[in-house]
Structures are given as C-alpha cells and as structure tokens.
Amino acid sequence: MHLLHDRMRRTIRRYALVPPDGRVLVAVSGGSDSVALAHLLHRLGTLEPFEVVGVVHLHHGLRGAVADGDAEAVEALARDLKLPSHLERADVRALAAERRLSVEEAGRVARLEFFERAAAEAGADRVAVGHTADDQAETFLLRILRGAGTRGLSAVYPRHGIVIRPLLDLSRHALREFLRIEGIAFRDDETNDDLGIPRNRVRHELLPMLRDRFAPGIDAVLAREARLAREDADWLEEAANQVAAQVVEVHEGSVVLDTVELLALPPALASRVVRRALGTLASGRFIGLDHVDAVIGLAQGERPSVSLPGQHANSAGDSIRLTSADAGAASSASPRSSTPAEFSYELRVPGETVVPEAGRRLTAEVADVPDRSSLASGGDEVALDAADLVGPLTVRGRRAGDRFQPLGAPGRRSLQDLFVDRKIARGDRDAVPIVTDSAGRIVWVVGVTIAHQFRVTERTRSVVVLKAR
Structure with a gap:
C-alpha cells in the first residue's frame, strides 16, 4: 500500500496535478480502478496539502438495472469514506442524436460537462479520474492502429483542464491486488469483455500477446513513448501558435x-x-x-x-x-454558429497565443508595479497580481458551470449571469476567450473583467500584464 501511495504522490508532484491546498473530487464508476483511486487518494489527502471533498458519478442511462447498481455502489463507497456524493443521470443517446456524435463521444462530453458542474458546486479545483498505465498503453496502440500523429500518440494526458489522472504510473493489476488485500469490493462492467469493441481487443488480445512473445515490460515502454510524443507535440503546438497569425485570418x-x-x-x-x-x-x-x-x-x-x-x-x-456549411452560419444576422466553439490553448508568460475561434491574439508579460494608477483591470488590457497566479495560463471557451468572483463583486457568480448583466449578445458569448490558471480558476474574461482574487493591491510586487488584440 505504501508503494502505491508513494508512486501516486510522485505522479501528482511531477505533473503538478493539484494546487497547494487544492480541493479534489474523485470520479468513481464503481469499477476497480476508480474505486482504488477513491481509497488511495482519500488516504493520501491526510498526508499531502490537498483535500478530497467528494465523490462524483454520472449515470449514462445506457445499461438499465446494472447501471443503477453501479450508482448505488458508488453512494455506498462515499458513505464508507464519509464523503459527500454528487450523482447525476444523463440521457447519453439523446445527447448523441442532438449533437450528432457517437454514443461513446457523447458519453465523454456528458462526463466532462458534469465534472465542470460538480466542481463548481463543490468549490473543487480538480476532478480525479482512474486512468491507469494500462489505459495509457491501450490508447497508444489504438492510435497507432488508427494512424495518429504525435498529438494523438501523446495518448492520455496527466491533466486536461480540471481533470487529473493520478494513477497513470500504476498498473491495473497492482490496483486490483490492493483491493484484494484490503477486502474492498468493486463492480465489473460486462462491456469490458465485449471483443467487438476495439479497445477490448487491444486489452485482451494484442497487449497480452506483446507481453508474452515480445516484451514483458511493454506497458512501461508504451507509456514512455507516449510521454516523448507528448513533449514533442507540446513544443510543435506552441511553435504553430506563434506562426498562425502570419497564415490565418478569421472573419x-x-x-x-x-x-x-x-x-x-x-x-x-x-x-x-x-x-x-x-x-x-x-x-x-x-x-x-x-x-x-x-x-x-x-x-x-x-x-x-x-x-x-x-x-x-x-x-x-x-x-x-x-x-x-451549417445553415445560417454565414448570415449577417447570426454570424457565428449556435454550437459553442470548443477551444483551449496554453498562454505562456511571457508569450503570445492566437485564438482563431475568437479572432483574437493574446499576449502575456511580467512587469514591475511602478504606478498602480496606470494599471487596467478591464477591457482588452489588464494587470494581475503575479504572486497569486499558478501558471501556465490557459485560454479557452466558456464551459457549463463556469463561476468566479468578478472584480468588486461581493461573491462568486455564474459566467452566464455576468454575460447577461454586461449585455453581451447571446451569439457572441461562445467566442469570448476565458483565461484560467493551472488550478482551473478563471483569471480574466477577455474584454469584460478580471477575477477579484487576482486584482492588484498595495501588497503587489509584480504583475502579469495580459493584452488582447
């Protein structure tokens, strides 16, 4: 058990998955990986400077009574750990039809939107999910078979937005052994044995064959290759971002x-x-x-x-x-698509990021504070207290459940309400860039306001200046 804790602690620290004094929700399906994650992370939270503040579970509405049993098991686990549970039900098939997605992709979208809402309601900084080294290896092989480039071969990222994966350096076998020794029950998903699903064929046929006949340590090899691909892809994405302004014009x-x-x-x-x-x-x-x-x-x-x-x-x-090609997308009365623009780019400090979805270019630089009267806190140029920011920064589109405390406001409020109060047209809201820090906190709603907690005060010694053009 101590070995698992140590390896998970190293993963969390290596990738800065949780900010200091962070609040973490654990996403639990009821399966072995997520159940082990809940127990391990809950115990580690008593030793590390973060707190596990609840368990979340989304019922996808796909597997009838079996899924009902999963939800009941998750509620029981939360009671055992003396944690609040946040459960929600979704109609994933209806969502897939509405958004013209596959059921699998619609499930992923529903989960991410649920995580955002649950985190906002619980005041959490992160949502931990139970992807393991096995998942990393399976994803890498699947993407090779599908002809992915370096970004695709990066496989499963340790962190994406508020979602973190503390188990990426641990195997499914080690987690199941932990559960066996501790006498902790979990649910088996029968769909994991369906060989009609490509991932299951990789899991049950391809990977065992590679371990037996070519390389017993193939999982570690594939995880290392995914990390190298991720590092290359990150550098190339940043380089592409720098040259995009010379090539692309958004109208x-x-x-x-x-x-x-x-x-x-x-x-x-x-x-x-x-x-x-x-x-x-x-x-x-x-x-x-x-x-x-x-x-x-x-x-x-x-x-x-x-x-x-x-x-x-x-x-x-x-x-x-x-x-x-969407009807009405080019109409002057409705210049933007009604489907929210999903984008997310890193904004380095100092650095520059082009956001074609918004037709904007954002820059960031660090400066001293010679004259506070000249520092802006709204519009297209703002100054923020550098000491309070946890980098790197991210520029993204708005998401369901976004909440923050606008400058001068008495408390937190929804981004949706802010847009209404500031009379930002409904058709323009999806193209407003949102700057967040690595803790997932909203820092700046571009062109509108900064978050109150990042304002410049008498104690400020250096600032980050953000500009949008």
Missing part, C-alpha cells in the same frame, strides 16, 4: 489561409496550423489527417475546392477560404 463566418505563407512552413507546423483553422468552423466535428491533407492539397493546386467537416474550402489565387 465573420469564414477563415482565410495565406497559401504562400502556409507552404513556406515546415510540414509539421503547416499541418497544425491547418487543423486549428479547420477547427474554427467544424462545430465540434472530428478533424482528421485526411482533412488536413486535403487543405494542403488545395494549397498545392491539386484541386479547386473540397468539402470538409462543417465547412467548404475553396482555393482562389494565393488564399484558401473556409466557409461554414
């Missing part, structure tokens, strides 16, 4: 790419710039390598036009124009 209902500038880029950067541009009008639809290659082909003169997810691309002279 109402369309995106224009400069083909001369695009073809002058190294292929690894060009493909990332194109993928980001396509994502602006894709309305959440999947953008694959074939779609990126099609746009590169347009730039090289292979064809005059092509239809892509959520948009059409047409080549004319030295530019490619992407226009939305």
Whole structure:
C-alpha cells in the first residue's frame, strides 16, 4: 500500500496535478480502478496539502438495472469514506442524436460537462479520474492502429483542464491486488469483455500477446513513448501558435489561409496550423489527417475546392477560404454558429497565443508595479497580481458551470449571469476567450473583467500584464 501511495504522490508532484491546498473530487464508476483511486487518494489527502471533498458519478442511462447498481455502489463507497456524493443521470443517446456524435463521444462530453458542474458546486479545483498505465498503453496502440500523429500518440494526458489522472504510473493489476488485500469490493462492467469493441481487443488480445512473445515490460515502454510524443507535440503546438497569425485570418463566418505563407512552413507546423483553422468552423466535428491533407492539397493546386467537416474550402489565387456549411452560419444576422466553439490553448508568460475561434491574439508579460494608477483591470488590457497566479495560463471557451468572483463583486457568480448583466449578445458569448490558471480558476474574461482574487493591491510586487488584440 505504501508503494502505491508513494508512486501516486510522485505522479501528482511531477505533473503538478493539484494546487497547494487544492480541493479534489474523485470520479468513481464503481469499477476497480476508480474505486482504488477513491481509497488511495482519500488516504493520501491526510498526508499531502490537498483535500478530497467528494465523490462524483454520472449515470449514462445506457445499461438499465446494472447501471443503477453501479450508482448505488458508488453512494455506498462515499458513505464508507464519509464523503459527500454528487450523482447525476444523463440521457447519453439523446445527447448523441442532438449533437450528432457517437454514443461513446457523447458519453465523454456528458462526463466532462458534469465534472465542470460538480466542481463548481463543490468549490473543487480538480476532478480525479482512474486512468491507469494500462489505459495509457491501450490508447497508444489504438492510435497507432488508427494512424495518429504525435498529438494523438501523446495518448492520455496527466491533466486536461480540471481533470487529473493520478494513477497513470500504476498498473491495473497492482490496483486490483490492493483491493484484494484490503477486502474492498468493486463492480465489473460486462462491456469490458465485449471483443467487438476495439479497445477490448487491444486489452485482451494484442497487449497480452506483446507481453508474452515480445516484451514483458511493454506497458512501461508504451507509456514512455507516449510521454516523448507528448513533449514533442507540446513544443510543435506552441511553435504553430506563434506562426498562425502570419497564415490565418478569421472573419465573420469564414477563415482565410495565406497559401504562400502556409507552404513556406515546415510540414509539421503547416499541418497544425491547418487543423486549428479547420477547427474554427467544424462545430465540434472530428478533424482528421485526411482533412488536413486535403487543405494542403488545395494549397498545392491539386484541386479547386473540397468539402470538409462543417465547412467548404475553396482555393482562389494565393488564399484558401473556409466557409461554414451549417445553415445560417454565414448570415449577417447570426454570424457565428449556435454550437459553442470548443477551444483551449496554453498562454505562456511571457508569450503570445492566437485564438482563431475568437479572432483574437493574446499576449502575456511580467512587469514591475511602478504606478498602480496606470494599471487596467478591464477591457482588452489588464494587470494581475503575479504572486497569486499558478501558471501556465490557459485560454479557452466558456464551459457549463463556469463561476468566479468578478472584480468588486461581493461573491462568486455564474459566467452566464455576468454575460447577461454586461449585455453581451447571446451569439457572441461562445467566442469570448476565458483565461484560467493551472488550478482551473478563471483569471480574466477577455474584454469584460478580471477575477477579484487576482486584482492588484498595495501588497503587489509584480504583475502579469495580459493584452488582447
């Protein structure tokens, strides 16, 4: 048990998964990995500077009485640990039909939205999920088989937004052995044995064969390869972000790419710039390598036009124009799609980030505080107390359940209410960039206000200046 605690503690510290004095919710499905996570993290919270403040569980409405039993088991676990439980039911099939997603993808979206709501209600900084080293290896192999690039081969990230994965360095076997020794019960999901599901074939057939016939330590090898791919992808994404402003222009209902500038880029950067541009009008639809290659082909003169997810691309002279294929997207009365733009980019300090979904460029720099009267706290340029920020910063779109304390406000309120009070048009709200710190806290609603806790005070010794253009 002490070994598991030590390895989980190292993972949390290595990737700074939890801020100091952080509040953590644990997502529990009822299966072995998440049940072990709840027990281990709850015990570790008594030794580390963070607190486990509850258990969350989403009933997907897919597996009838079996899923009901899972929910009951999670409630029982929460009682055993003397933690509050946050349970919610979703109609994932209806969500899939409404948003034109697969049931699997709709389930993922429903979980993330639920996590955001639950964290906001509980005042939590993070939601821990039970992905293990086995999940990392399975995901890496699946993405190789599907032809992923370095971003895809990064597999499962230790942290994404408020979601953290403290078990990534632990095996499923070690966790089940812990549960066996401790006499802790868990639920088995019968769908995990369905070999019609590709991940299950990798889990039950491909990985055992690789362990038996090629490399007993293949899981560790694949985890290391995923980490190296992640480091390469992060660097390339940052480099692509720096050059995107030379290539991409975002207009109402369309995106224009400069083909001369695009073809002058190294292929690894060009493909990332194109993928980001396509994502602006894709309305959440999947953008694959074939779609990126099609746009590169347009730039090289292979064809005059092509239809892509959520948009059409047409080549004319030295530019490619992407226009939305969704009805009414290009209308002057409704210039943006009604589907929220999902985007998230890192904003380094100092650094610059282009946000094509919002048609904005954000910069960050550290400065002294020679004259507080000249420091702004609203509009397109703001100053924040550097000591209170936990970097790196992230620029993202709004999310369900976003709450924070606006500057000068008496307490926390929803971002939705703030938009209404400030008379920000409904069609403009999804394109307002939101800057958060690595603890997931809202720092700046661009063009509107900063969060009260990051204001400059008499005790401020240095500031981070953020600008939007």
